[in-house]
Amino acid sequence: MGDDAFGVTIQTYHGMALRLCGRSMVSPGTKTDINFEQLIVQATALLRGDQDFPGLLGDELRERLLAGYAYILVDEYQDIDAQQYAFISALAGRTQDADTKLSILAVGDDDQNIYSFRGTHVSFIQRFQQDYQAEIYHLVDNYRSSDAIIQTANSLIQHNSKRMKQDHVIRINTQRQHEPAGGAWQQADSLGQGRVQIFSVSNAQQQALTLLNELQRLQALHPDVHKNREQHWQWQDCAVLAHTWETLMPIRALCEQQNIPVNWGLDSEKLPSPYRIREIATFLQQLDTQAKQQQSVTDWLVLYPANENNAWLHLIHNILLAWQNEVGNHVLPNQHLLAFCYDNLREWKREAHQHQGILLTTIHRAKGLEFKVLCIPDDDRFETSDESRRLYYVAMTRAREHLLLFQTQNRQHPHITLLDAGEHLYFRTQHNFVTQQFPPWRYEILSLKDIFLDFAGRQPPQANIHQVLQKIQTGDTLYPEKQGEHLVLFNENKVALAQLSRSGQQRWARHWSHIQQVRVLAVVLRHAEDCEAQYRRRLRCDAWLIPVVELVYHSSN
Numbered sequence: 001m002g003d004d005a006f007g008v009t010i011q012t013y014h015g016m017a018l019r020l021c022g023r024s025m026v027s028p029g030t031k032t033d034i035n036f037e038q039l040i041v042q043a044t045a046l047l048r049g050d051q052d053f054p055g056l057l058g059d060e061l062r063e064r065l066l067a068g069y070a071y072i073l074v075d076e077y078q079d080i081d082a083q084q085y086a087f088i089s090a091l092a093g094r095t096q097d098a099d100t101k102l103s104i105l106a107v108g109d110d111d112q113n114i115y116s117f118r119g120t121h122v123s124f125i126q127r128f129q130q131d132y133q134a135e136i137y138h139l140v141d142n143y144r145s146s147d148a149i150i151q152t153a154n155s156l157i158q159h160n161s162k163r164m165k166q167d168h169v170i171r172i173n174t175q176r177q178h179e180p181a182g183g184a185w186q187q188a189d190s191l192g193q194g195r196v197q198i199f200s201v202s203n204a205q206q207q208a209l210t211l212l213n214e215l216q217r218l219q220a221l222h223p224d225v226h227k228n229r230e231q232h233w234q235w236q237d238c239a240v241l242a243h244t245w246e247t248l249m250p251i252r253a254l255c256e257q258q259n260i261p262v263n264w265g266l267d268s269e270k271l272p273s274p275y276r277i278r279e280i281a282t283f284l285q286q287l288d289t290q291a292k293q294q295q296s297v298t299d300w301l302v303l304y305p306a307n308e309n310n311a312w313l314h315l316i317h318n319i320l321l322a323w324q325n326e327v328g329n330h331v332l333p334n335q336h337l338l339a340f341c342y343d344n345l346r347e348w349k350r351e352a353h354q355h356q357g358i359l360l361t362t363i364h365r366a367k368g369l370e371f372k373v374l375c376i377p378d379d380d381r382f383e384t385s386d387e388s389r390r391l392y393y394v395a396m397t398r399a400r401e402h403l404l405l406f407q408t409q410n411r412q413h414p415h416i417t418l419l420d421a422g423e424h425l426y427f428r429t430q431h432n433f434v435t436q437q438f439p440p441w442r443y444e445i446l447s448l449k450d451i452f453l454d455f456a457g458r459q460p461p462q463a464n465i466h467q468v469l470q471k472i473q474t475g476d477t478l479y480p481e482k483q484g485e486h487l488v489l490f491n492e493n494k495v496a497l498a499q500l501s502r503s504g505q506q507r508w509a510r511h512w513s514h515i516q517q518v519r520v521l522a523v524v525l526r527h528a529e530d531c532e533a534q535y536r537r538r539l540r541c542d543a544w545l546i547p548v549v550e551l552v553y554h555s556s557n
């Protein structure tokens with residue numbers, strides 16, 4: 001699109017609502033984080049004229065707010081919830097007369113609706129046509145996956161009822177139609193031949209061993225296939241997508257034992273708000289104090305270069321690159337970048353992960369991504385329902401070259417049993433691995449409710465703990481020890497940096513002596529005003545830091 005792209009604004013629902021409401025930014029890192037849940041409701045009320053805006057009437061207001069927008073493209077329309085639906089309707093002027101309506105283009109795939117637990121409903125996309133008297137275009141060309149993968153995914157999803165694409169089957173794009181169904185691997189891999197491979201395994205450990213064994217077999221073949229394309233095997237081209245984190249634990253343990261780099265999708269339910277993470281809070285603070293100053297993004301990129309050693313600084317760098325992509329190197333007041341950061345960080349929570357390596361995460365978090373090699377381990381949470389089939393379909397359609405599916409022997413896999421057992425599938429059952437000592441490790445983020453949040457706050461500003469916490473980095477190791485009644489985390493110089501809360505104590509007392517490693521994931525900022533009034537008088541400083549850690553412990557304890 002070239003320079004025309006500068007006329008396009010790309011925003012999340014919340015970003016758009018924030019822009020329309022004109023909400024002033026709250027001070028970063030304070031208790032008054034933006035109430036994102038109310039933003040969309042408020043913006044909708046403003047657009048509909050249900051809520052007054054000083055000095056402007058309903059239609060006038062809507063025009064003022066939407067000045068400049070002529071077209072709206074809503075992506076992933078299948079995943080909208082009732083609030084977002086009302087917001088889009090108000091934006092598009094569905095209830096307005098023909099002259100004031102904007103043009104709206106919705107893109108979505110009802111087969112990929114997987115967030116119904118969050119209140120999203122496939123009926124919104126299904127009724128789009130009648131809502132807007134819209135024309136429908138079916139995009140059926142697939143540019144991503146091999147034909148074998150496309151056919152296999154189609155053979156599953158066809159079992160769902162009331163699909164919008166019932167009569168519009170996904171097919172490989174025209175330019176690739178002459179290619180073999182298994183792509184380049186049909187020739188290069190005499191065993192798998194680019195077919196979708198289905199592995200029968202007896203338990204979770206054998207599943208992990210089989211999975212890694214197959215990835216290493218493909219890795220060894222890789223140079224033959226890609227020798228002319230200057231492509232090397234990269235572990236980040238592989239992903240394992242499961243229904244639950246639990247399923248991924250033994251796979252991660254085995255990867256770490258074999259020194260295969262792992263990109264572990266972080267369970268963001270356990271993480272603090274990204275705005276409170278030390279590096280991010282500092283950055284937002286910088287932007288906030290210089291909000292009116294005009295600056296180009298390149299100035300910020302100098303301050304925040306790519307940083308593979310610190311996930312948070314790297315995240316800031318990536319957000320700056322995304323901003324550069326949107327506005328180029330135009331010089332703008334920093335407040336625009338600040339709003340962009342708030343919005344982006346909110347979205348980031350959904351896809352939190354760290355490190356380069358094979359991505360281990362849940363299917364819900366892999367939406368929209370794609371990988372050369374995709375594995376779906378068996379998970380006893382898959383069931384016979386349209387919803388579960390859609391989830392499995394989303395996972396399968398992330399694969400470009402290899403799709404490896406796993407089923408537990410002696411159990412009918414609800415989805416694999418539905419696949420057309422044609423030439424695209426290859427069933428593998430012979431896995432005679434030598435029984436090896438399987439790594440017994442489990443991984444868990446110590447959630448903030450398990451930590452005594454005021455631990456450092458009860459020490460004076462000059463206490464050593466504050467300087468040490470300022471310096472610790474993501475990836476550093478801490479050491480668990482008992483100190484009297486308390487479970488405490490120390491650094492290598494025996495400075496106590498955190499103590500578990502009463503609930504943390506109950507949860508971890510049994511495991512404390514079986515912890516193999518404590519890794520710092522983030523350092524979080526806390527202010528005295530975050531603290532309940534009754535405890536505030538015991539504080540001895542206004543702000544302090546808290547380490548957020550992941551515990552690696554022995555699973556049999």
Ligand SMILES: Nc1ncnc2c1ncn2[C@@H]1O[C@H](COP(=O)(O)OP(=O)(O)OP(=O)(O)O)[C@@H](O)[C@H]1O
Nearest residue numbers: 109112139142143144145173367368369370397398
């Ligand atoms: N016209 C095209 N020519 C070449 N490659 C394309 C074309 N359109 C899409 N692709 C490639 O196909 C892949 C899928 O495209 P894209 O992510 O836009 O599809 P999508 O419909 O959003 O996928 P999904 O909803 O399944 O995540 C990407 O790797 C993209 O680069």
